[in-house]
Amino acid sequence: MESVIDAPTLEAVREQVIESASFSPGHHTAAGRAREVKHNLQGIATDSTIKGVTRLLEKALLAHPVFRAAARPRKLARMLISRYEEGMGYGSHIDAPAIDGVRTDVSFTLFLSAPDEYEGGELVIESGAGEDAIKLPAGALVCYPSSFLHRVDPVRQGTRLVAVGWLQSEVRSVEQRSLLFAMDTALARLREAPDDRRALDELANVRANLQRMWME
Numbered sequence: 661m662e663s664v665i666d667a668p669t670l671e672a673v674r675e676q677v678i679e680s681a682s683f684s685p686g687h688h689t690a691a692g693r694a695r696e697v698k699h700n701l702q703g704i705a706t707d708s709t710i711k712g713v714t715r716l717l718e719k720a721l722l723a724h725p726v727f728r729a730a731a732r733p734r735k736l737a738r739m740l741i742s743r744y745e746e747g748m749g750y751g752s753h754i755d756a757p758a759i760d761g762v763r764t765d766v767s768f769t770l771f772l773s774a775p776d777e778y779e780g781g782e783l784v785i786e787s788g789a790g791e792d793a794i795k796l797p798a799g800a801l802v803c804y805p806s807s808f809l810h811r812v813d814p815v816r817q818g819t820r821l822v823a824v825g826w827l828q829s830e831v832r833s834v835e836q837r838s839l840l841f842a843m844d845t846a847l848a849r850l851r852e853a854p855d856d857r858r859a860l861d862e863l864a865n866v867r868a869n870l871q872r873m874w875m876e
């Protein structure tokens with residue numbers, strides 16, 4: 661998802677975090693196996709800069725139409741600001757089933773550093789189809805099912821700054837959520853251009869997948 665926050669907000673967030681936020685070792689906020697493989701720095705939740713910045717980012721995300729359509733947030737868990745310096749990474753793990761009493765259906769990473777500010781540090785998501793190595797422009801976001809194994813490869817040079825978060829979705833099933841998202845996207849395109857072929861094909865695909873889901 662490109663640019664979920666506008667450039668001035670991104671710049672303000674980066675400046676505040678870099679200049680005045682306090683960080684502590686990331687394993688303090690991890691549970692279970694994730695604790696052993698988590699090697700990063702985490703913005704301290706009670707730090708006033710971190711509080712202000714995460715509040716601002718939450719507001720921007722909840723107002724973003726594509727994020728809303730893809731994740732269908734019902735409840736957001738607290739967001740974290742994470743920093744990975746040279747040599748830091750986060751080994752393969754799945755996220756805790758609940759965070760702050762919020763069932764984790766969707767995990768997301770909002771990139772605050774530009775890709776040319778660090779080497780390595782890809783977010784690698786393992787799905788049934790294999791591995792996907794993700795490194796997006798500053799201000800862009802990726803969301804994925806919290807049940808997928810994922811890791812952050814070691815940063816070889818520079819600093820990787822991200823905001824990460826989790827949410828409970830109003831549609832719990834990944835499959836159902838992605839069908840709704842495909843339909844919403846196709847419908848939005850057809851409202852703009854009623855003869856959009858690709859949008860029609862997408863609706864036909866959704867229909868086929870619904871039939872497969874429902875037929876005996």
Ligand SMILES: O=C(O)CCC(=O)C(=O)O
Binds near residue numbers: 742824
């Ligand atoms: O830094 C990231 O992009 C993801 C970190 C992560 O997997 C987590 O905090 O659980």
Ligand SMILES: [Fe+2]
Binds near residue numbers: 810
């Ligand atoms: Fe994670």
